[in-house]
Structure formats: C-alpha cells, structure tokens
Amino acid sequence: MRLGKYFWLIGPLIILMASLLLYYQYYRDNTWLFFLCLIFSFLGWVIIYWFPIKNSLPYKKTLAKIRSVTWLGQIDLFIIACLCALTVSVVIDLAKSRETDLLKNAQTINTVAEITGIEQSHYRSGTNYYAIFQYTTGTKTIKRRLNNADHQYLWGQRYEIKYVIEYPEMFKVIKLLP
Numbered sequence: 001m002r003l004g005k006y007f008w009l010i011g012p013l014i015i016l017m018a019s020l021l022l023y024y025q026y027y028r029d030n031t032w033l034f035f036l037c038l039i040f041s042f043l044g045w046v047i048i049y050w051f052p053i054k055n056s057l058p059y060k061k062t063l064a065k066i067r068s069v070t071w072l073g074q075i076d077l078f079i080i081a082c083l084c085a086l087t088v089s090v091v092i093d094l095a096k097s098r099e100t101d102l103l104k105n106a107q108t109i110n111t112v113a114e115i116t117g118i119e120q121s122h123y124r125s126g127t128n129y130y131a132i133f134q135y136t137t138g139t140k141t142i143k144r145r146l147n148n149a150d151h152q153y154l155w156g157q158r159y160e161i162k163y164v165i166e167y168p169e170m171f172k173v174i175k176l177l178p
Contacts, residue, residue, distance in 0.1 A: 131146050
C-alpha cells in the first residue's frame with residue numbers, strides 16, 4: 001500500500017488535528033503548543049499542495065529538480081506559508097470567540113485573584129510583560145499569566161475574576177479590589 005495515493009486524506013487530517021488542538025487549548029497560552037500546531041499545519045499544507053503537483057505532472061524528476069533550484073520552489077513555499085498562516089489565524093479567531101462565548105454563556109464562578117509576580121520575556125522585537133494571577137478554584141490553586149503590555153497590573157493587587165467551572169484556567173478580569 002502506497003501512502004502517496006492517500007495524500008488527499010492525510011494532509012487535511014493533519015491540518016484538522018492541529019486546528020482542533022489549537023482551538024480547544026488556545027486559552028492555556030502555551031507557546032510550545034502554538035508552534036507545534038503551526039508546524040503540523042505547515043506539514044499538512046505541504047502534503048496537500050506539493051505532492052499532487054510533484055506526482056501528477058509529466059517529467060516528474062526534471063520538474064522536481066527545477067522547482068527545488070529556481071524561484072518556482074520559493075513561490076511554492078510562499079503559497080504554503082500563506083495558507084498555513086491563514087489557517088492558524090482563522091483557528092485562533094474561532095478559539096477566541098469560543099472563549100468569549102464560554103465566559104458569557106457557561107456556568108461561571110466569581111473569585112478573588114492576586115497578582116503574585118510580573119514576568120518578562122525578551123524577544124528580538126522587544127520585551128513582553130505578563131502579570132501572574134493566582135486564584136483558588138475549590139481545591140485547586142491556579143497560576144495563569146496575562147499580558148501586561150500597558151503595565152496596568154501591579155504586583156500584590158487583588159482582582160475579582162470570573163472563571164468557567166468546566167475550564168478553570170479560562171478567566172476574565174472583572175474589577176480591581178481595594
């Protein structure tokens with residue numbers, strides 16, 4: 001059995017797997033998960049885009065050599081990268097709307113969270129700041145980081161937050177407590 005015959009099934013399945021993983025786990029703010037989904041999405045688009053072209057046109061060997069050496073191969077990679085970026089951005093938008101809907105419509109509980117620290121991440125483009133929120137959900141203590149680019153959250157402040165019972169890591173800041 002040759003897998004080349006099933007490229008039309010394998011590529012979309014890989015993209016679907018990566019998209020579902022990103023859709024359901026995006027609220028956890030895990031950078032490694034994001035990059036893993038990005039890589040698998042890219043792989044799925046490579047399978048969908050490249051293999052049919054490579055295997056269906058005449059003079060396969062000559063075309064493969066030409067595409068790998070000339071600008072045609074770069075155009076192919078650019079198209080695949082655009083398809084991958086489009087897929088990931090659509091899935092992220094859907095995940096954000098899912099989070100908003102859950103916080104609005106699912107069963108939630110209000111609790112008090114305290115900022116236990118401020119983290120910095122240094123990148124080429126600059127420094128990102130994150131506030132670490134710590135709150136208790138029944139028997140579990142959860143620490144989550146939230147973007148603090150405008151420095152509105154300060155160490156030691158207490159906030160009233162609302163979290164989803166089914167997904168306690170998914171929360172929304174309601175107001176600053178005195």
